[in-house]
Amino acid sequence: MNTKRITLPVILALSGVSFAATAYINQIGYRTGGFKELTLFEGSGNVDFVDQSGQTVLSVTPSAAANWDGSGQSVQLVDFSELKTPGTYTIKVNGQEVRKDLKIADNTYGEVSKALLKWFYYQRASMALDEQYAGKWKRSAGHPDMGVAFHSSATGGSGTVDSPKGWYDAGDYGKYIVNSGISTYTLLSLYEHFPAYFDKLKWNIPADGNLPDLLAEIKYNLDWMLTMQAADGGLYHKLTTLQFCGTVMPNEDVDTRYIIGKSVTATYDFAGVMAVAARVYEKFDATFATKALEAAKKAYAWGEANPNVFYKQPHDVATGTYSDNNAKDEKNFAAAELYVTTKDASYKSEGAFTTIPGWADMSGLVTYSKASHSDVFSDAAAAKDSLLAAADRYVKNASTGFGVPMTKGDFYWGSNSVAANMGVWLLYAYYLTADKKYYNSAVRTLDYLLGKNPMDMSYVTGFGSKSPMHPHHRPSQADGINEPVPGMLVGGPQPGGEDIGKNEWECKDYRVNGAPAKSYLDDECSYASNEVAINWNSPIAYLAGAIEALNSGFAPSFAVNGVVALPKVRPVLKAVDGSPKLRFDSHKVFIESNGIRYDLKGKKLK
Known part of the structure; x- marks a missing residue:
């Protein structure tokens, strides 16, 4: 029998079925006069932007399709920067409506920026969150942390110590010096770069004397960090229970908490942060600034005398480790910040680095410090060159796919913080050069985190057309409120699958083979992709806050046009x-x- 082969397109045409294009956008919105870009998947023909009266106000030809290895998709970028009139628009591709939630507005990131910063208030230990400030997420006080006993691993400690305040680290209720280090530094640098902007910005948190809201929030954590310094200058590593608690509210977690471990990495992290705090708080509270600087110096001296005291998890402890056996990056960070504050040449830091900052590798912060203090460091020019070399790579990476600087290998635990830190890096490059290619790529990175990604969702709770509803965050899980605490950046997609298993409390396999940027699950079980953490919120808070400050007419304090x-x-x-x-x-x-x-x-x- 003679048969005729019917191809798939013919079958689809006969059945009336067609593939719909998908437009991925920043779901918060785009600035009226700013750079604007979306990502198009399976589209053909021009992209039309239609206002609420039904009129097509802009038609754009997309870039050529290119494969993005993060998701395995062949996608196109669409630059619609010419669309500058505020409003909400419908997007059509080849006449077909693909979405109608595109927003153009002034001060686009103002509210999400304040929410990202206010989340640190929701993470406060040792105090009740009153309805006046917390709204429906009000809660009782938990973890007063008074009279905390020393674990046997906390060498040199005896009796008890009062260690209240501080931020809960992540979805759990532990407090960790190492992770507090990079988180607190990032927020301090945001204030230090834009003091005039943040002196006036408020987001409804309890007042602390004459401090601006940002510094009031940061000080709540600095006060705790100071309680973790031993009399000899070294820093205890963490304050936690022996095991993670169940899904309960803070006041219901009544297991015994301990001061656990001591480490050179925590000590140098503390020294660097307190050195920055000393110069930031000086104009508001000279006594506190002096206290911070003396604590920093004492910590640095202890670190030099104890270079091999690394944290090792005790056999009876199962809370977060935050340990690594290389303190060179932490020492360089502490030395650089102490040198900026004191101008004491005995604090020597080495080299400039191109590694994106993270709690386990602080070397990128050294590059930031040197490149942004050309009047202090003799090797500032070399640091600037290193910073720009990395920034140029990020600009190139962001020119295709979803506009994010990440490549396939950047999708590991906390991938969204990798993106956010890349965005911060790009802003430093912009400060130093005034080259808009860096600024635009930083904006692209924020776009990715706020919806222009393969999951088609904003990764910040409470913001966007679609955002996480089930983060791994004990207060949000246990408070009986449908919406999670707002302003949290979830960890993001990554293929590790550490939370996948056969137990009832573990996740089913949500990974997508060959597509790490799609390996994400919005479920409470997914601590590997859907948990939250202070070191993830701090860089996106910097990114959104700095972009708002720049567009509100404020220059970064340390440099002007790179000259x-x-x-x-x-x-x-x-x-x-x-x-x-x-x-x-x-x-x-x-x-x-x-x-x-x-x-x-x-x-x-x-």
Whole structure:
């Protein structure tokens, strides 16, 4: 019998079935005058943007399709930066409606930025969260941490110690010096870079004297960190129970808590953070600043005398370890920050590095410090070169796929924080050069985290058309409220599958073979992809907060156009009448006083 072969397209045409294109967007929205881009999958023809009256206001031809190894998809990028009128738009591809939730607005990241920062308030230990500040997520106080006993691993400790305050580390109720280190540093640097902006920004948290909200929140954790320093200067590693508790609220976790371990990595992390705190808080509380600096110096001295005291998990403890056996990066970090604060040449840091910062490798923070303090470090130029070399790679990586600088190998535990830290890195490159390619790629990275990704979801709870509803976060799991605590960045997709198993409390296999960027599960069981943590929230809080500050007219404090450092600008500032401030508008820096604008030489601008 003679048969005719019917191809798939013919079958689909005969049946009336067709593949629908998918448009992945930043679900929070795009800035009116800013860079705007979406990712298109399985689309053909132009992409049309239709306003609420039904009029097509922009039509864009997508870039050529290219495979993205993170998800295994062949996708196109669509630049619609010319769409500048505020509003909500429908997106059509080849006449077919693919979504109608595209938002264009001013101050796009203002609310999500404040929520990302306010989440640290929700993580506070040792205090009740009142309805006035916490709304429906109010809760009783948990973990007063008064009279905490020393575990046998906490060498040199005897009796008990009062160690209240601090932030819960993640979805559990432990408090860890190492992870507090990089988290607190990141938030301190956000304030240090944009002090005038954050001096006035508020997001409804309890006041602490005359401190701005950001510094009030940070100090709540710094106060705890100071209680973890031993009399000899070394830092105890963590304060936790022996085992993780069940799914209960903080006040219901009544197991005995201990001061556990001592480590050189925690000690150097603490030294670096306190060195930054000393210079940031000096203008608000000189006594506290002096206390922080003396604690930093004492810690650094202990680290030099005890270079091989690494944390080893005791056999009866099963809470987070945060251990590594290489303290060179932590020592370099501490030395760099102490040198910036004290100008004491005995604090020597080595080299410049291109590693994205993380709790286990702080070397990238050394590069940040050196590149942004050209008036302090003799090797600042080399650090800047290293930083820009890495930033150029990220710009190239972000030019295809979903616009994120990540490659397939960057999807490991906490991948969303990898993306956020890459975005921060790109902002440093922008500060140092004023080259918009770095700024645009930083924006692309935030786009990815807020919806322009293969899961088509915002990874920040409470924000976006689709966001996580079941994070691995004990308060959100146990409080009886349908919505999780807002402003949390979940860990994100990664193929490790550490939470997959046959037990009832473990996850079924959610991994997608060959697509790490799709290996994610919005379920409470998934601590490997859906937990939250302070070191994940801090870089996205920096990223969103810094972008808002830049677009509100504030220049980064340490450098102007990569040439003029603040110390060189101060004489000009003093010479200008009134209360002059540096401003950053349309990616240009100027001085403004009493409504009059001046260039960086003090000359009036027209």
